[in-house]
Amino acid sequence: MPGKTPRPTDSELEILQVLWANGPSSVRFVYEQISKQRDVGYTTVLKLMQIMAEKGLAGRDTSRRTHIYRARIAEEETQQNLLRRFMDTTFRGSASKLVLQALGNAKTSPEELDEIKALIQRMEDEQE
Amino acid sequence: MPGKTPRPTDSELEILQVLWANGPSSVRFVYEQISKQRDVGYTTVLKLMQIMAEKGLAGRDTSRRTHIYRARIAEEETQQNLLRRFMDTTFRGSASKLVLQALGNAKTSPEELDEIKALIQRMEDEQE
């Protein structure tokens, strides 16, 4: 029985990104990755990861001295959940408004645009 | 001199949505709109709006007994800021990943898809 859909905070998401991108990792490794981007204390990261384990966002192997943490929620599924919520609160549920702003704002490469066009084509085809 | 880009919380965003959609409004009106969607106390909304005025997210006309509040940050600009942050934390900055998930997930109407296709076309044209 899965409880409510988990709502990782920004800090937790920061850690999850490292775990998703690199697989199971030690606290030190995660700490080093995050340190590249901003100042943070080692024990701060440790504490966050411990809490994430308590919450069920992460699991850990404690069989050795250096514990190894792994993400316990899937990347895409989590993104879906967060995206849905974000779309609701910020764009009143309008996917197209969100997409238009996302595309209009960031520089998107031609390849990415093609990818998106292909998806739209597929969606339109399905609708018949 | 604008300070840092404002970061409205979910509750504040909920209120801003009402103000953006309906223009300057009384606390009671905002309270009634939000009440349609979830349970909330009148004084809770009042307090939030007072805090928003302190923070500069909202302005208010206190010339009459019933104060009238208005949004003091623009809708699109705020969406842009929040979107950028969200894209970074949740999608590691990848606009296309976000867009693909947004389209793949929600039901988007043919009209909206056309709109998006048109935008992509425009962007590709500009790139030559």
Add this chain to the structure above:
DNA sequence: AAGTATATACGAAAGTCTTCGTAAATGCAA
């Protein structure tokens, strides 16, 4: 004028998140 309804003001409680200091345990090196 008295009483009722509505509005704002104030403050505080409860919950969460982030941060980190300090202590204790564990492994390594000389």
Add this chain to the structure above:
DNA sequence: TTGCATTTACGAAGACTTTCGTATATACTT
């Protein structure tokens, strides 16, 4: 073995958010 480095454990402070009870002010109604 002794000492040093690394790791986890614990706890607590500080900031922020959300919530609402209570008090006070203002207007309306009869």
